[in-house]
Amino acid sequence: MTTGRGIALAFLFLVASADEAAAHSPIPGMQGFYLGMLHPLSTPPQLLSLLAAGLLLGLRWPGPFRYCWPAFAVSCLAGIALGQWGWLRGLEDTALLAGGIAAAILAALLTPKLTAPCVAISAWTGLFLGVASIPDEGPAWPVIVTLAGSFVGANLALVYLAFAVGSLRARFTAQWVGIGLRIAAAWIAAVAALMLALLLVDPTSGGGTGM
Amino acid sequence: MPDFFRVLFASLLLAGAALLPSLALAHTGTSVAGGFLSGFSHPILGWDHVLAMVAVGLWGAFLGAPAMWLLPVVFPLVMAFGAVLGIVGVPVPAVETGIAASAIVLGLLIAFAARPPLWIAAIIVGAFAIFHGHAHGTELPDAANSFAYAVGFVIATGLLHLVGIGFGLPVKKPAGRIAVRAAGGIISMVGFGFLLGLA
Numbered sequence: 001m002t003t004g005r006g007i008a009l010a011f012l013f014l015v016a017s018a019d020e021a022a023a024h025s026p027i028p029g030m031q032g033f034y035l036g037m038l039h040p041l042s043t044p045p046q047l048l049s050l051l052a053a054g055l056l057l058g059l060r061w062p063g064p065f066r067y068c069w070p071a072f073a074v075s076c077l078a079g080i081a082l083g084q085w086g087w088l089r090g091l092e093d094t095a096l097l098a099g100g101i102a103a104a105i106l107a108a109l110l111t112p113k114l115t116a117p118c119v120a121i122s123a124w125t126g127l128f129l130g131v132a133s134i135p136d137e138g139p140a141w142p143v144i145v146t147l148a149g150s151f152v153g154a155n156l157a158l159v160y161l162a163f164a165v166g167s168l169r170a171r172f173t174a175q176w177v178g179i180g181l182r183i184a185a186a187w188i189a190a191v192a193a194l195m196l197a198l199l200l201v202d203p204t205s206g207g208g209t210g211m
Numbered sequence: 212m213p214d215f216f217r218v219l220f221a222s223l224l225l226a227g228a229a230l231l232p233s234l235a236l237a238h239t240g241t242s243v244a245g246g247f248l249s250g251f252s253h254p255i256l257g258w259d260h261v262l263a264m265v266a267v268g269l270w271g272a273f274l275g276a277p278a279m280w281l282l283p284v285v286f287p288l289v290m291a292f293g294a295v296l297g298i299v300g301v302p303v304p305a306v307e308t309g310i311a312a313s314a315i316v317l318g319l320l321i322a323f324a325a326r327p328p329l330w331i332a333a334i335i336v337g338a339f340a341i342f343h344g345h346a347h348g349t350e351l352p353d354a355a356n357s358f359a360y361a362v363g364f365v366i367a368t369g370l371l372h373l374v375g376i377g378f379g380l381p382v383k384k385p386a387g388r389i390a391v392r393a394a395g396g397i398i399s400m401v402g403f404g405f406l407l408g409l410a
Contacts, residue, residue, distance in 0.1 A: 044358045105288065108288065109284075175276070176280075179284075182280075183280070183284055183287075183369060186283070186284045186285075186287045187365045187366065189288055189291065190290060190294075190361075190365045191361045191365055193291040193294070194295065194348070194357070194361040195358060195361065197299055197348070198351070198357050200299070201298055201299055201300075
């Protein structure tokens with residue numbers, strides 16, 4: 001048997017057996033961590049703001065990222081703490097969409113020398129992603145595990161997005177790649193503006209997603 | 212295959228693919244897919260929208276870089292502003308007339324090979340984008356899944372720009388230039404048809 005066939009068979013076996021393995025969380029309580037990790041991608045305001053911030057930082061990679069990520073991470077922790085105390089709750093969707101619009105417009109226009117606005121937008125996004133991550137009331141430990149997952153998930157999403165966009169631009173130097181990313185940013189700004197308008201017209205709509 | 216035919220083939224393929232979602236119109240229900248298809252099909256099934264979107268791409272290609280790429284960045288941003296006006300209920304006068312006028316004006320600009328400064332081109336396109344956005348925005352709150360609807364109609368609008376850019380790329384060749392200007396004339400005439408209620 002060749003090495004390639006062996007790898008293919010091993011991969012098939014893994015795929016076939018994954019269902020059984022997934023039925024059991026490897027560490028007790030870790031399911032909450034996984035759910036928390038996915039939470040920043042679970043609602044349109046969070047997703048749009050992360051996409052916009054990722055594009056903004058990726059289009060200027062590595063430049064302001066060294067300041068923006070720490071600002072994002074610290075603000076995310078602050079947002080979690082403030083949200084746990086009940087502060088800023090209820091504002092997160094509006095704030096995330098507004099921040100997403102600002103980030104996406106800055107990304108689409110690709111204006112130079114914008115370290116301070118990039119840091120401010122990253123901090124804003126992190127803060128309200130932290131507030132949005134607060135789970136329902138429950139025992140302390142599961143809440144902490146879920147919040148830890150949300151914190152890790154939000155940071156990973158931002159880092160991966162920014163890195164992916166930055167790598168894409170570095171790998172493909174053709175002009176249209178950068179322009180395509182800016183067009184994507186314009187589309188994200190457009191969708192976020194629509195969601196924000198819907199949210200302001202009908203706060204119970206959750207941005208028109210029935211949340 | 213020469214670049215011209217490759218671009219033309221890709222544009223036709225994209226245009227054909229963009230028309231396909233009309234087959235799924237029966238499903239405008241509560242699902243994400245239903246909302247997306249509803250939003251995606253809204254600009255594509257309205258021929259006045261199609262003409263204007265394609266004309267934006269066509270004019271951008273005619274003007275060349277950076278207008279070719281700047282106009283598709285400007286249009287969705289301003290269109291979203293128009294849609295926000297529609298959602299919050301701010302009236303914009305003569306929306307349908309504005310949409311028809313966008314096809315007429317953009318078509319004439321292409322037909323007469325107008326080359327204004329980039330910022331004037333952006334203002335012209337942006338002004339018309341408000342009418343298109345308002346028309347989409349007034350229908351958005353009725354959509355079951357507005358997020359999917361918004362994503363669908365923004366992507367469809369962008370793809371229509373790309374179709375226009377694809378058709379406009381042969382403008383560098385003498386025959387292509389004539390074809391693009393003729394297309395502008397046709398767009399303008401059809402726009403008149405919309406304005407007069409003939410189309």
